[in-house]
Every structure is written in structure tokens, then in C-alpha cells.
Amino acid sequence: MSEFKKLHDGSKLLHLPNAWDAGSARLFESLGAAAIATTSAGVAWAQGYADNDHLPVDSAIAVAANIARVIEVPLSVDFENGYAADPQQVARNVQRLIDVGVAGINLEDGNDAPELVAGKIRAIRQLERDIFINLRTDVYLKGLAPEEGRVAEVLRRARLYKEAGADGLFVPGICQAEEIRQVVAGAGLPVNVMDWPGLPSAEELHQLGVARLSAGSGIPQALWSVAAGMALGFLDTGSAGPLIAKAMPYGDLQALFLKS
Template identity: 80%
Template sequence: MNHFATLHDGSKLLQLPNAWDAGSARLFESLGATAIATTSAGVAWAQGYADNDHLPVDNAIAVAANIARVLTVPLSVDFENGYSSDPEQVARNVLRLIDAGVAGINLEDGNDAPSLLAAKISAIKALAAQSGKDIFINTRTDVYLRNLAPEGERVAEVLKRAALYQQAGANGLFVPGICKVEEIKAVVAGAGLPVNVMDWPGVPPVEELHQLGVARFSAGSGISQALWAVAADMAKGFLATGNAGPLIATAMPYGDLQALFVKEG
């Protein structure tokens, strides 16, 4: 985990294009990503499940292991709520990720009580330590995404939760949906943890995010959603006319794709 943790030191904004399978992860690594994160939504859809804890945990771990297999940079897995309400079970699930070569996870509170996420964090850290291992836990709070506090009170609620999660052993704080400069500045100043924000309408440009002290910037599910739209348009054209349309002219060449996965020697 140590190398992955150093990528959050603030010297440079850690930009994470979120992958959904081994192929997309390897592609993003080849383009210069210093670490890869997954999108739970993209992973779930690619496996034929809805997002929001519908993906069976064995599937989630298998996808993560397959992604880790093709990467040389650190991998952080969006692990939703840990796929259990039992902190000890969540810890066992995460230990399987560690054993698969995963360097970090996102773990979210959603509509659950913050105390439950704190208990999960503590259980993960304790079990990992017993095994002589560790993992970077980026705690995601959905205060903004789910409107869990009234406008004007969200920063205070985020910081209240951040203190609880930090005490439990969290390594980072993810606040998807936060966009306003003053609110980002306040969270960065008060969180006591490296702060992660997500690409979102109205979010400041990356240069400004870095100046504000944000440590990590995620693409979320946006890339996978865009590609689903492209695939849908091309398939519609093919089914209607037998022609996949003008987008086929921009397709990545077969040889370039093949080269991502052919190992020399």
C-alpha cells in the first residue's frame, strides 16, 4: 500500500480514470495513469447487474483479481458498502482483495449510519494487521450525492463523518458531488485526510483542484456511461442498416488493442 499512499501526498493531483474490467484498466494504464480505480457502476453493468450492492461479492472480487493481473500500477477497487452489513464479514471480503493484489478500496456510507462504516473500517484494519498486511481505505461519504444534510449544513456533516472515519483508521475521504470552491476548501482544511472529489457538473478544473489542496480526482462512471452510449448508437445503426455508422472510422486499430495484452518474450 505504501506506494499508493504516497500518491496522495498532495505534490501532484492523483487523477484516476475509472475502469470496469481488465481491458479498460490496461488501456488506461498504457495512457499514463499512475494508478487505476474501478467504478462500481461500470463493473456491475459489465457483469450484467445493477449498481448499488447488487453485484455478488464473489464476482466483484474476481473482477478485481483479473484487473490486478494485468496492471503494474496500483489498483483501487470501488467496493461499495463491502457487500455486507457485518463489519467482520466486510473485513474478510477485503482481505480477499488484498490477497488478489489490490492496493486500495473505496468504502461508502450511503444511507447507513456513519457508525457502521466506522466499524467496518476498524474491522478491516484489524484483520489486515493480523495478517501482516494493509490497504488504503478511501471512505466515501454520500452527504452530497444523497442529500443527507440540508444545503448549508453539508460541509459540517462531512467533517463530522470524516473525524469518525479517521479515528477508525481511514486513509482518505471521498466526497462525490461536492463542487463549490468554498466548500471544497473547507473540507480540505478540516478533514484531516487526503480529499478525493469526482468529476461532476460544475466541479473546478484540475489545476484549481490541486491549488485547493485536493489530493485525488476520480472520473466516476462517466467514461463507461459514454462508451455504453457509443455502443448503443453503433448497434442501432447496424441493426437498422447493416452499417455501424461513421463512428467505426474512429475505432482503435485491432493491432493497437492486441499489443496491450501480448507480453514480450
């Protein structure tokens, strides 16, 4: 069993602060993260692209390689839809991630039929390489089923994805404790949820049986807002404002990347 897969054994809740480049990944590792995951939105924005499959696959893999270069903990890459419709091409793309040292991926079903997604999982499994496939279902995030039928639809997809070879189930947008309990009980896979308004506390999530908690795109979204405010202040007055006093010292940032 891989080191990354062991982190999903349920003994404690795996907190994943989602990074968007090598610098943020190294920072989060230095703060004690047991593993690093990327946010596809944050990666896309940092590279100058919109989220939702607009990022060129070569750019996605280059960012992953650069992150893997600077961290020692396992890396999981938010790989959107695999950047292809054809399952075999998705598998070839994933092979490139494996080659640069990636331990896991998120693969999402938001814009694809579940049967096609299952085909992508099977194609990746045919690589016979050790990579953790965390299948993100957008039933809640994109409202792919009526509210009263969302748990049932998540579990229907979970069965399909598990049979195809998925290692985990990611259900962003779910936040009601009873619905989380039902998904955990019925999925047959380690369940991942995302920081979301109304989500139970980390302690309660662990008690509910959740294996993994993701920060999603919240951290880069907040930083974009802060950067915009400071830049506007500078453009207007020549001063970046009071937040500059809270800036991380130059020496501390340098120390993250200077190898002893």
C-alpha cells in the same frame, strides 16, 4: 508507506480514470495512469447487474483479480458497502481483495449509519494489512444533509472515519470551490472529489489542496451510449456508422495484452 498511499501526498493531483474490467484498466495504464481505480457502477453493468450493492461479492473480487493480473500500477477497488452489513464479514471480503493484489478500496456510507461504517473500517484495520481505505461519504451525492449543513456533516463524518482508521475521504458531488476548501482544511485526510458538472479545473483543485480526482462512471456511461447508437445503426441499416472510422486499430488493442 505503500506506493499507492504516496500518490496521495499532495505533491500533485492524482487523476484516476475509473476502469470497469481488465481491458479498460490495461488501456488506461498504457495511457499513463499512475494508478487504476474501478467504478462500481461500470463493473456491475459490465457483469450484468445493477449498481448499488447488487453485484455478488464473488464477482466483484473476480473482476479485481483479473484487473490485477494485467496491470503493474496500484489498483483501488470501489467496494460499495463492503458487500455485507457485518463489519467482520466486510473485513473478510477485503482480505480476499488484498490476497489478489489490491492496494486500496473505496468504502461508502450512503446506505449505512456512519457508526456502522466506522465499525467496518476498524474491522478492516484489525487485519493489520497495508490497504488504503478511502471512505466515500454520500452527503452530497445523496443529499444526506440540508445544503447549508453539508460541509459540517461531511466534517463530522470525516472525524469519525479518521478515528476509525480511514486513510482518505471521498466526497462525490461536491463542486463549489469554497466548500471544497473547507472540507480539505477540516478533514484531516487526503480529499478525493469526482468529475462533476461545475467542478473547478484540475489545476484549481490542486491549489485547493485536493489530493485525488476520480472520473466516476462517466467513461463507461459514455461508451454505453456510443455502443447503443452504433448497434442501433447496424440493426437498422447494416452499418455501424461513421464512428467505426474512429475505432482503435485491432493491432493496437492486441499489443496491450501481448507480453513481450
